Amino acid sequence: MRPEILFPLFAPVSTLKGVGPKLLPAVEKLAGPLVRDLLFLAPSNLVFRTQSDAVSAREGEVQTFAVTIGQHLRPHKIGAPYKIRCFDQTGFINLIYFKVFGDHLEKAHPVGAARVVSGKVERFGNEVQIAHPDWIVPPEQAGDIPEVETVYPASAGVTSRQVRRFVLNALEKAPDLTEWQDPAFRQRQRWPGWRESLEALHAPQTQADLSLDALPRRRLAYDEFLAHQLALCRRKSSRRAEAAPVLKLGAASAAIDAALPFELTGAQRRAIGEIRADMASGYAMARLLQGDVGAGKTVVGVLALADAASSGFQGALMAPTEILARQHYERIGPMLQAAGINAVLLTGRDKGAGRAEKLRGLASGAVQVAFGTHALFQDEVRFKNLALAIVDEQHRFGVAQRKQLQDKGQGVHLLSMSATPIPRTLELTQYGDLDVSRLDEKPPGRKPIATRAVPTARLSEITARLDAALKSGAQAYWICPLVAESEVSDLAAAEARVVDLRQRLGVPIGLVHGQMPAAEKDAVMADFADGRLGAIVATTVVEVGVDVPNATIMVIEHAERFGLAQLHQLRGRVGRGSGESSCILLYDAPLSESARIRLDVLRQTDDGFLIAEEDWRLRGGGDLLGLKQSGLPDYKLADPIAHRELLLAAADDARLILARDPELTSPRGQAVRVLTELYDWKPDRPDAPA
């Protein structure tokens, strides 16, 4: 329950002086619906007003002039501005007003009157002008014009100055709250208290005060992270309290493990160990398995599925595309079968009697494991006792979709698998309420992918070499450039490239792109996987997760246009078999500095986690492949990149606080509770991972 001390901050913004029905929508849009939201609306700028005169007025600056009113010029035609011609000893200054009706300006500022005017200086022809001056007052009121003015984000419906007024009003309502931060930590950071920090945030004196590094801003950012992490941790614990079937390591799992043609890596063993502990706990697992492409997530999933089956329950593995689901089924199905577990593949293509038969098997429990696409969570699909849901390439599914699959059983253990390594900061903000296992070790014997950056000018040389390699049996991907983030123009470029390559290369070449119907795309990919195509040209949609071990060459055109994580994902399509693999990054010279860094990083490392960190840093975050759609939490003052180390500290702090005082009943606990209520992170926020 919300503590009473916060009530004034949770009042609607309409309770602030001056926020009437006309301004309300604009204020709500800008800041949010509550008084609290205005507190957290950071100023966007500072204006320093300098004194000037007509001859030395500086265009673009905000300046103040002492003038005499010379003449009022009414608009000579509709749409023309109203003009007040003013002068000082050095020349003329025109004040421009649009949409003026009546004579109130003339009455307020009669000809011959002295006025101090202030606003942004513009030039129109030879004349100096100010459109809608911020201030126009008699000399005796000149002292009202602030020399330093705090500017807020504004919009069509509300001005910066109005916003400022509302913010100051909101600030008056901010109570003194008991400090929730650890005193020693706060002292080390040299941070002011909560209320002082807010006051400082809204009273900047220098540009430095506006920066993300300003101490009050950092304190408030930390608070925001801490509140969020606390909410995520508490959500995690409440999840852990949800009962779920006990699934135990059985004979099937052991048989599969023994039959594997390889040894599990240490990371795989650790991950399956963590998963088994969750599944045997009697409480629902909610775990994310993070691992680079090729890290071997599938086999970890298989062992978990086998545990579910041998414990007398059912499991399901859902993949985002038909081809991936099929690939899983074809590779894993036989392993399960050999261990006495029945599996089916269920996709949109299943129709009629065949489909009915599969559905019967799942409903009766005759089938223990289902592989499939979205088709798995349709209404008609009923499981006898689904206890484990695995979602491959989880970012390709919406929260609701993952939940729909989970809802097919009671207390279903959920394992999400992600092939997009994400930085630790992002992991904390996105998935802080999940347990995470990381596969940070690749299976042994992987040969590094020889990665080279080559200017497009040497295209013919590349295609000649490619031709030779393809003729000797290799297969290649050729990724076409991102032309304009638009599938249409990307497609045009890809089509032109196919025509060109068909002339240059002596093997059959296919094309896949995002606008193709799924079935057609799958068919081309299948032709490639089965060796009927020597190369495929693709827009950036080459399905993540598709495994064609014989494909050893990756060419990426206009590599300079791609983000680092995306390049890494694309490169990960090759290097999956025993052959030597190569990746050629074609670029248009000259490279920009940031593009050069990206290509260098890629040439130097193939550690997905490292690359993700670099990408995050270089791009300023928020744009990692596949994460666009999930979106970051809507932080108000905190910035997960600029305040990275604060986020990490807040995450530790949150865990520690809850470990010591799970119910938040100690004195500090109670202060912390106020903090969490202040931010009020809803556990069921729409972007929450299922």
Ligand code: ADP
């Ligand atoms: P991803 O993590 O991208 O889903 P996969 O599960 O598809 O990776 O595994 C990639 C390849 O590595 C597969 O061919 C798989 O059989 C193989 N593999 C998985 N684990 C090991 C291991 N411990 N040793 C050798 N090869 C492995």
Ligand code: MG
């Ligand atoms: Mg995979």
